[in-house]
Amino acid sequence: MSWTKEDLHRLIKTKLADRLFIVVSNREPYIHISSGDEIQCVVPVSGLTVALDPVMRACGGVWVAHGSGDADRRVVDEKNRVMVPPDEPSYSLRRIWLTREEEDGYYLGFSNEALWPLCHLAYAPPIFYEADWNTYKKVNQLFADAVLDEIGDRQAFVFIQDYHLALLSRLIKAQNPQVTTAQFWHIPWANPEVFRICPWGEELVDGLLGNDLLGFHIGYHCDNFLNTVNLLIEARIDYERSAVIRNDKTTLIRPFPISVDFDQISRDAASEDIKQEMERIRQTWKLNDKIVGVSVDRVDYTKGIPNRLLALDKFLAKYPEYQRRVVLLQLAEPSRTHIRKYKELNLEIDDLVEEINWKYQSGDWKPIIYIREHCSPPGILAFYRLAHFCIVSSLHDGMNLVTKEFISSRVDEDGVLILSRFTGAARELTEALFINPYATDDFAETIRKAIEMPKRQRQARMRKLRHTVEQNNIYKWAGNVISELTNLGL
Numbered sequence: 001m002s003w004t005k006e007d008l009h010r011l012i013k014t015k016l017a018d019r020l021f022i023v024v025s026n027r028e029p030y031i032h033i034s035s036g037d038e039i040q041c042v043v044p045v046s047g048l049t050v051a052l053d054p055v056m057r058a059c060g061g062v063w064v065a066h067g068s069g070d071a072d073r074r075v076v077d078e079k080n081r082v083m084v085p086p087d088e089p090s091y092s093l094r095r096i097w098l099t100r101e102e103e104d105g106y107y108l109g110f111s112n113e114a115l116w117p118l119c120h121l122a123y124a125p126p127i128f129y130e131a132d133w134n135t136y137k138k139v140n141q142l143f144a145d146a147v148l149d150e151i152g153d154r155q156a157f158v159f160i161q162d163y164h165l166a167l168l169s170r171l172i173k174a175q176n177p178q179v180t181t182a183q184f185w186h187i188p189w190a191n192p193e194v195f196r197i198c199p200w201g202e203e204l205v206d207g208l209l210g211n212d213l214l215g216f217h218i219g220y221h222c223d224n225f226l227n228t229v230n231l232l233i234e235a236r237i238d239y240e241r242s243a244v245i246r247n248d249k250t251t252l253i254r255p256f257p258i259s260v261d262f263d264q265i266s267r268d269a270a271s272e273d274i275k276q277e278m279e280r281i282r283q284t285w286k287l288n289d290k291i292v293g294v295s296v297d298r299v300d301y302t303k304g305i306p307n308r309l310l311a312l313d314k315f316l317a318k319y320p321e322y323q324r325r326v327v328l329l330q331l332a333e334p335s336r337t338h339i340r341k342y343k344e345l346n347l348e349i350d351d352l353v354e355e356i357n358w359k360y361q362s363g364d365w366k367p368i369i370y371i372r373e374h375c376s377p378p379g380i381l382a383f384y385r386l387a388h389f390c391i392v393s394s395l396h397d398g399m400n401l402v403t404k405e406f407i408s409s410r411v412d413e414d415g416v417l418i419l420s421r422f423t424g425a426a427r428e429l430t431e432a433l434f435i436n437p438y439a440t441d442d443f444a445e446t447i448r449k450a451i452e453m454p455k456r457q458r459q460a461r462m463r464k465l466r467h468t469v470e471q472n473n474i475y476k477w478a479g480n481v482i483s484e485l486t487n488l489g490l
């Protein structure tokens with residue numbers, strides 16, 4: 001039996017009793033934007049929010065996050081709160097406002113120009129500016145103030161997300177030591193040799209050790225974290241319990257492979273609306289007699305998008321019989337576009353798409369359909385369902401939830417997943433076809449294998465993949481985090 005929303009709800013009710021449940025993240029789960037005279041509510045393309053929203057729907061409570069939409073202020077109450085999701089209000093979203101300078105230093109700067117490249121082995125050098133670090137500290141304090149305000153004199157369990165908020169647990173506990181905190185790090189943790197170039201590495205590690213529980217996607221990242229602690233600060237490491245003891249305070253370090261709401265995605269993907277959307281996409285892009293590959297990414301240099309395009313190029317050159325027959329639909333969500341590295345990546349991808357399409361196009365066929373825009377979740381499901389194969393070619397990724405969304409959507413038990421070995425997901429999704437995204441020739445060969453795989457084999461693999469994701473869904477993930485905490489005697 002797999003975990004359900006109701007199981008998680010029951011667990012929260014019994015284990016957390018009347019404690020307030022607070023999730024904190026930089027990215028908000030719903031963004032309000034102006035669209036003419038109207039206000040539109042948009043769901044961001046973010047693994048984190050996709051994963052946590054169903055948990056919050058099941059548990060209720062408060063989600064504290066940066067209000068980044070241009071109409072966000074227009075919909076909140078005097079405490080900066082709005083009930084979400086709009087169609088089924090089940091929890092409260094408390095928004096934090098940041099100035100342009102704060103957003104620059106904390107989000108674009110320290111979080112995404114320093115920590116992001118530091119933690120992902122994608123050969124992008126981190127940039128460390130002291131001013132950004134100071135803004136990062138300041139914004140972590142702003143988040144702490146909002147969380148403390150929400151808690152008041154109640155008992156609370158605060159579940160902190162990701163690398164934007166490494167100092168938060170200590171700042172909360174400095175004011176209210178009764179609060180229990182857990183933090184989940186959604187990206188990889190690099191090995192100590194890599195991590196130690198960070199000028200504020202000790203403060204970051206110490207900040208994270210303010211938590212009672214610290215989670216990573218896989219055991220390997222936990223080991224890297226423990227080894228970093230060992231190298232950087234004074235602390236006792238209990239390798240047997242996978243715990244760090246510093247100044248008499250214990251932090252448990254645990255792997256929790258994150259997931260998605262398998263049942264909900266499967267239901268949505270089977271709906272009549274999605275079938276109609278699939279038909280619309282087929283007609284728009286003339287896909288009826290084509291072999292369709294799909295990729296869905298934020299445009300980020302960790303995702304290996306150029307590597308994937310080069311592999312497709314190699315494949316078409318080596319197997320010309322597939323020219324005019326294969327189409328790669330690349331959905332690309334613009335991301336962090338104010339950062340130079342991302343601007344450069346966008347140009348590189350545009351060039352490659354243009355070059356490859358120019359090289360092979362014939363009649364009204366071109367091999368790459370590049371769609372750079374925000375795509376709504378139901379729209380994405382239709383793309384997944386159309387695909388003969390889905391490519392995830394990250395150079396390094398904590399987990400990668402596109403993999404699990406693709407699998408959950410395949411209610412027809414068909415479709416092949418081509419998956420980078422360097423994702424956290426590769427540990428669980430063993431029926432995928434694995435690639436090293438840097439090894440272009442092998443990658444091209446794997447595209448051929450995916451296309452030529454007999455239907456029976458495709459279905460057998462997809463059935464197993466679906467079983468894995470169904471059994472290890474997002475409710476199990478959240479349940480495991482909460483159970484681990486309550487075992488500590490919460």
Ligand code: F6P
Binds near residue numbers: 027049335
């Ligand atoms: O993978 C790290 C992460 O923060 C995710 O949790 C999220 O899916 C993604 O990056 C989105 O990034 P941003 O919030 O910068 O758009």
